Amino acid sequence: MMARIFTYIVHKDGVPDDSAFELATAARMIDATAPPTAIVVGWGADLDAACRSVSASYSGIWKIANEALAYPNADLVRQALLKVLPSNSIVLVPHDHFGIDLAPGLSIKMNSAFVSDVLDIAGVDGTHLKLVRQEFGGQVSAHVRCEISSGAVITMRPGAFKAVEIASEGNVIVDKSGEVDVLIAGRRYLETVVAEAGDVDITKHSILVSIGRGIQEKENVAIAQELADTLGGAVSCSRPVVDAKWMEKSRQVGSSGKTVKPKVYLACGISGASQHLAGIKGGPLLIAINKNPKAPIFQVADVGIVDDVLEFLPALTNKVREMRTVAAK
Amino acid sequence: MEILVCVRRVPDTSENEIQLNSAGDDIERDELVYSINEPDNYAVEEALQIVARVGGSLTVATVGGEDDEEVLRREMAMGAHHGVLITDEAFSGSDGRGIATILKAFVQKGKYDLILTGVQAEDGGAQVGGMLAALLDYPFASLVNSIEVLEGKKLKISREIAGGNKEMNEIDLPCVLSIQTGINEPRYVGMRGIRQVASVPIPTYGVTDLGLDACSVGEPAARVKRVDYFVPELGTGAEILHGSREENIDRVLELVAAKGGPK
Numbered sequence: 001m002m003a004r005i006f007t008y009i010v011h012k013d014g015v016p017d018d019s020a021f022e023l024a025t026a027a028r029m030i031d032a033t034a035p036p037t038a039i040v041v042g043w044g045a046d047l048d049a050a051c052r053s054v055s056a057s058y059s060g061i062w063k064i065a066n067e068a069l070a071y072p073n074a075d076l077v078r079q080a081l082l083k084v085l086p087s088n089s090i091v092l093v094p095h096d097h098f099g100i101d102l103a104p105g106l107s108i109k110m111n112s113a114f115v116s117d118v119l120d121i122a123g124v125d126g127t128h129l130k131l132v133r134q135e136f137g138g139q140v141s142a143h144v145r146c147e148i149s150s151g152a153v154i155t156m157r158p159g160a161f162k163a164v165e166i167a168s169e170g171n172v173i174v175d176k177s178g179e180v181d182v183l184i185a186g187r188r189y190l191e192t193v194v195a196e197a198g199d200v201d202i203t204k205h206s207i208l209v210s211i212g213r214g215i216q217e218k219e220n221v222a223i224a225q226e227l228a229d230t231l232g233g234a235v236s237c238s239r240p241v242v243d244a245k246w247m248e249k250s251r252q253v254g255s256s257g258k259t260v261k262p263k264v265y266l267a268c269g270i271s272g273a274s275q276h277l278a279g280i281k282g283g284p285l286l287i288a289i290n291k292n293p294k295a296p297i298f299q300v301a302d303v304g305i306v307d308d309v310l311e312f313l314p315a316l317t318n319k320v321r322e323m324r325t326v327a328a329k
Numbered sequence: 330m331e332i333l334v335c336v337r338r339v340p341d342t343s344e345n346e347i348q349l350n351s352a353g354d355d356i357e358r359d360e361l362v363y364s365i366n367e368p369d370n371y372a373v374e375e376a377l378q379i380v381a382r383v384g385g386s387l388t389v390a391t392v393g394g395e396d397d398e399e400v401l402r403r404e405m406a407m408g409a410h411h412g413v414l415i416t417d418e419a420f421s422g423s424d425g426r427g428i429a430t431i432l433k434a435f436v437q438k439g440k441y442d443l444i445l446t447g448v449q450a451e452d453g454g455a456q457v458g459g460m461l462a463a464l465l466d467y468p469f470a471s472l473v474n475s476i477e478v479l480e481g482k483k484l485k486i487s488r489e490i491a492g493g494n495k496e497m498n499e500i501d502l503p504c505v506l507s508i509q510t511g512i513n514e515p516r517y518v519g520m521r522g523i524r525q526v527a528s529v530p531i532p533t534y535g536v537t538d539l540g541l542d543a544c545s546v547g548e549p550a551a552r553v554k555r556v557d558y559f560v561p562e563l564g565t566g567a568e569i570l571h572g573s574r575e576e577n578i579d580r581v582l583e584l585v586a587a588k589g590g591p592k
Contacts (some may be wrong), residue, residue: 072355073498075468097490100448100471100507104459111554116454130556135452136340140356141561146435147391147552155454186468186501190485195420195493207590213343231590240343243371243511249493263588264406271342285588287581288567294346297567303584304567305577312574319578 005036014049021096021163025059029121043070065149068259088151107247112151139297151175198250207263213240214269254279269309272297330385336369338400368447372508374515406522417535422548429460434539464503
């Protein structure tokens with residue numbers, strides 16, 4: 001018999017994250033016979049609201065209410081989980097900024113195996129799971145074999161598993177708060193500082209000329225700006241452009257930046273890391289221009305052009321201007 | 330402050346087209362350009378800036394082989410005071426837990442107030458920092474994008490969370506932090522700088538130096554193993570335009586116009 005599967009529910013303001021329902025799918029892929037148990041950690045009315053919403057997909061719910069967990073400080077959450085989780089459990093956690101904080105240390109303390117950022121479950125074979133990950137910025141995928149006889153902590157990529165709501169009757173919320181005592185950690189949450197608005201709101205534009213590492217240097221941002229001006233759009237970017245201080249953080253598209261819903265997204269010299277793609281919603285026409293024919297962006301784009309953006313973009317700008325001049329005559 | 334930064338040498342994905350080898354069990358490594366794992370380089374720069382503000386020294390360490398010495402020298406050229414190569418045949422095939430176990434043993438040979446890692450490696454899973462912290466019973470924070478040293482053996486740090494927001498925390502020393510890219514602007518390292526540290530000896534540590542049980546690391550201890558690599562079939566993929574640049578531009582403008590863009 002396989003070990004019991006738990007999913008960690010990320011929630012905010014009483015609303016469970018999409019990952020709560022995606023993890024339910026992943027858990028059923030690992031073991032279709034035993035329904036997973038959701039662990040919902042927090043405090044107050046928000047926690048109760050989250051537990052109620054989660055019951056759409058889970059028949060078993062463990063609730064841990066603790067005032068110290070009103071904000072999910074991973075070092076405290078880890079302590080709380082260790083007090084309630086049976087040994088050899090399989091624990092599924094979303095691979096987001098919280099899961100990255102919580103999960104590796106949890107696996108050490110549970111003395112269990114750890115695999116991160118999993119996209120798919122390729123198979124279950126006795127005490128082994130075969131999991132799918134991506135490496136090298138998504139240029140290749142890998143099968144990973146994970147020995148689970150002494151349990152496992154696995155983080156799952158947000159969006160990789162289809163969220164399902166499974167109507168489950170007679171679900172039971174088990175209050176495990178009593179098993180968790182005072183929680184103290186060497187790390188204390190202070191406050192959340194909300195991102196500055198920035199000069200241009202890229203979420204409001206229907207055409208985005210989005211630039212990545214392929215733009216090569218700060219001076220070349222102007223090439224994208226000219227095209228955006230000509231097309232009546234705005235310039236957005238991927239993480240490396242912000243890291244290099246070529247553009248403000250407010251222009252970044254992705255899970256740690258903005259979520260955009262344009263009609264047209266021109267990905268220029270962007271490799272197409274999953275964290276970047278997570279910020280592109282609403283199914284825009286995605287046109288990718290990249291020198292590297294192996295760039296993962298070509299797997300998700302509608303149209304791909306293998307070319308140097310530093311030459312392609314100015315040529316595109318010129319063509320639009322030419323057409324306008326002709327039309328004006 | 331005594332700081333240790335754990336670094337890795339990895340294939341540079343911005344410089345390489347990663348291809349599978351013919352057996353499919355690894356990537357083609359012959360022609361690869363290797364470099365320091367990018368977030369690790371930001372971690373080293375951050376450590377150098379902290380040492381410049383409050384004093385102390387910086388050690389960079391890597392678990393690997395002879396070839397990995399070049400990234401230690403690169404970071405020493407940046408200003409790291411010491412480089413350490415943790416190497417042993419028994420370490421090969423280690424999973425994340427194995428690497429963290431090796432690093433724990435090394436940490437316990439010295440006295441560090443602060444241990445930094447990069448948030449993740451190109452082929453890794455954002456795991457070693459958090460594991461190392463748990464093994465040492467130190468506090469941990471990931472995705473750190475600012476560090477301020479406070480009085481009383483504490484730091485004020487921010488973490489990068491969703492939507493560009495920052496989560497502010499206070500954390501006690503000693504601790505382990507995983508550093509996010511963009512936290513600073515890593516200084517440039519020229520050939521001259523690297524030549525200057527070319528002959529600085531780099532001590533090595535193996536299984537016995539670290540008092541490790543060879544069965545607790547390396548392949549025998551690994552519960553997580555990569556079986557093979559493959560290139561996924563993700564739907565149909567893009568329609569690649571094979572025309573001349575001018576033809577491609579015309580096609581792009583046609584598509585954009587159909588979406589309500591400029592005619």
